[in-house]
Amino acid sequence: MPRVTFLHSNGRSGEVDENISLLDAAKEVGFRLNHDCGGNASCTTCRVEVQAGHEHLSEIDFDEQDLLDREALTEAHHRLACQARVLGDVVVRVPEAKWENQKTTATEAWG
Numbered sequence: 726m727p728r729v730t731f732l733h734s735n736g737r738s739g740e741v742d743e744n745i746s747l748l749d750a751a752k753e754v755g756f757r758l759n760h761d762c763g764g765n766a767s768c769t770t771c772r773v774e775v776q777a778g779h780e781h782l783s784e785i786d787f788d789e790q791d792l793l794d795r796e797a798l799t800e801a802h803h804r805l806a807c808q809a810r811v812l813g814d815v816v817v818r819v820p821e822a823k824w825e826n827q828k829t830t831a832t833e834a835w836g
């Protein structure tokens with residue numbers, strides 16, 4: 726099973742099922758990752774920066790690339806966690822700024 730690591734002050738790491746999205750992988754390892762649009766590639770709140778294992782993620786499809794381009798997130802390491810599927814070990818950084826006003830704990834968020 727692939728190991729996915731979320732680098733963040735509340736980061737988590739763990740093994741997850743292959744071919745699930747990074748967003749679902751976050752849920753599996755107990756890490757709360759924002760996903761305001763519900764995983765429909767329309768908000769970018771699930772954006773992560775791939776630090777290692779870029780080749781172990783599914784290729785960017787048109788919808789993901791289009792949204793990243795519109796938000797000027799054009800560097801290759803930017804991915805939408807709701808769209809990128811896990812194919813092998815990967816390490817991603819979650820920008821801290823997205824969490825500044827979050828008061829929900831991981832337990833509250835994921836039940």
Ligand code: FES
Pocket residue numbers: 759760761762763764765766767768769770771772805806807808
């Ligand atoms: S959850 Fe909105 S783009 Fe991924």
